Amino acid sequence: MAKDSYSAKDIEILEDLSPILHRPGMYTDPQNPNHALVEVIDNAADEGLAGFAKHVSVILHEDGSATVEDDGRGIPIDIHPKKKVPAVQVIFTTLHSGGKFRKTDKDAAYRIAGGLHGVGVCVSNALSRRLEVEVKRDGGHYRIVFADNGQLREPLKKIGSVGPRDSGTKVRFWPDPKYFDSPKINVQEIAALLRAKAMLLPGVRFTLGIEKKGRIETTEWHFPEGIRGYFAEAIAGLSPVAAPFFGERYVTAQSESDSFAEGEGAMWAIAWTAEGDTVTESYVNMIPTRHGGTHVAGLREGVYNAIKNFIDLHSMGQRGLKIVPEDVWSRASYVLAVKMLDPQFKGQVKNELISREAVKLTAQMVRDPFELWLNQHVEEGKRIAELVIRQAQARSRAAQKVERRKSSGVAVLPGKLTDCASDDPERNELFIVEGDSAGGSAKQARDKEFQAVLPLKGKPKNTWQDNPDTLYSNKEIEAIALAIGVDHHKPGDAVDLSGLRYKRIIILADADVDGAHIQVLLLTLFFRHFPKLIERGHVYVAQPPLYRIDVPAQGKGRPARKLYALDDAELESLLEKLTDEGVRPGSWTVSRFKGLGEMNPEQLWETTLNPDTRRVLPVTVADGELHESLSIFNMMMARENAAQRREWMETYGNLVEADIT
8 A cells, every 4th residue: 555545544443343353362362262151151140149140050062152041130122222222232242331330329239240341242242153142031032143253143033921030141152263272161160160159149059061962961059158168168178277267348338438339348268278289269249360469469468467466466476587478378278259349450351350459458358357356266366377487487497598699798788778678589679769759759658678779860871882890980880780789791691690689670760751761771781781680580660650540439339539540541541431430521630740759658659669559561581582682772772873773763753652652
């Protein structure tokens, strides 16, 4: 296409289900059709959550298809006022459609539910060869059929009559093999999911049927005692050192919480075992989060603080021995189920929760009840504490075996460095911070136990062409080298990293052009003179937010919130989401951070320093790309390549700007 022929007609708009077909990996796990099936199961389970369904059945057929059936209310079949087609057709063919977006008290049945993105069953439909939906409601039995990746094949029609109390939805879909690495559904994963759903919904029976040679072998899960029965079965064969701790706590209308909405909270079961495997399961609104997330971080924080206080109260600690979260959690088994409005997941597959407020929510729900339980069951609490102390002693002995080589008997550290208390380099982090102002905020916000701060004065030197012999003539560069405890070296050198004082070296600069320049200069230093640190994955770049959005309270159902956006694109996405939630446009306030020094310590901790809620980018060089990276650095950083840099920026500068924003 000639450059001058580019016009409006060349701009494509992906409508209906086209975005899913165009980029299926953005919406589902391409490994197998499990996630597409789970989206249908989640809809059925949400009917159980709302109190309408008592039974959810899943059948995996021999031909590779799957059927999900529930006895809930049945998907609405009346004509949608805007789309002018049956509502059931809208739900399966229109992205961001559904009945779970409103969060008012009137709509409390779906205030806290699993499927809230409005994308779910559209994915199942788009990635199927055929999908059939049957609905029973209002005395009628209805059927609609889609085929060839979501195309309507049989419009909705009534195929029979049912009794006035007979209602529900039945969906059968055939995954399209061309969109998956393997077209087979993983039976073990689906069984584990249904078993967990039965635990989370004690009033609902879940069954899984496997069709073999025309016969269906069925397994049923039902846990009338909920998490207690489920957890007892999960840890069967293990020998807890104390009775498991069960708890459940939610925000109520009487809680007067100014941070969380009514109905938000958590349910948990925790036990400690001296040996054997541990059970670690977490859920958000009935969705399994296999990779954990911020809610698990909140559980760890609340339980750690409760046990630490118990040890201090009963004078069980030992001089010089510090208890860290890893000591508490290395032998802990748990099941955690959190309920929260508008959870934010990492990707559509929802394996990891990233909502920052989940840390505070879970920690707040768990800490006081667990501390009370420990002091009501002192003997049980002491057995748990003794196990934790033994873990701390073992960790301490292992750390003492690490031999650190230093140029002299005493480590000389830079005066500007505010070091951490811990001597364990596997835990420790160093933040190299832009400016004394930001450095002061970081020192107040950090966790003094394992986070160190080294502020820099002004921009660091461009060291790309510096001779290693004169490298330390610059005081800022010398301070960095002394702080990390590793000598400068070249790629391929045999380097002794036993003196490395921090597992993570994190560059923390403002989210603006000057901050980006400082990042480049520091990355140049590490890439050129400390390449082994990058190769071993010790260097990171922090991503502080550029914007803060203050969202006012929306009645009793939603307290005021503070949201953060990394850049303009994320800000726009958040504002669109707020509008979709029903927040009046313009009622929120958007503030732009001019620099890290403008953040108060609490904001800086929550957004940038807290390992559970921050965003940091690991710095890596992919295999085979070292030569290309060297060429790019040489073009960008070498003094004699100014003309080449200018030509590159004139050619590709617009792309760089688009990527930054």
